[in-house]
Amino acid sequence: MKVAEFKEFQKGLEHLTDSQLNYLEQLFSENNRSQQITQELEQRLVEKPECPHCHSHVINRHGKMPGNIQRYRC
Numbered sequence: 001m002k003v004a005e006f007k008e009f010q011k012g013l014e015h016l017t018d019s020q021l022n023y024l025e026q027l028f029s030e031n032n033r034s035q036q037i038t039q040e041l042e043q044r045l046v047e048k049p050e051c052p053h054c055h056s057h058v059i060n061r062h063g064k065m066p067g068n069i070q071r072y073r074c
Helices: 003-013 018-047
Strands: 060-065 069-073
């Protein structure tokens, strides 16, 4: 988005109703929540590696998924 278009977009936000602002807030917080959950799961694997299927503690990195999310294999 070009700078001029973004500034026009920002001005339009000033005229939104409370329900519209709440809706936008929900949309943005849902995205942040999924990122937060992904980070927490990845951190848990670093601190205590364990296969979610067989609960083996011997797991190896196995490439990356779209979005740069680490994959593992036991």
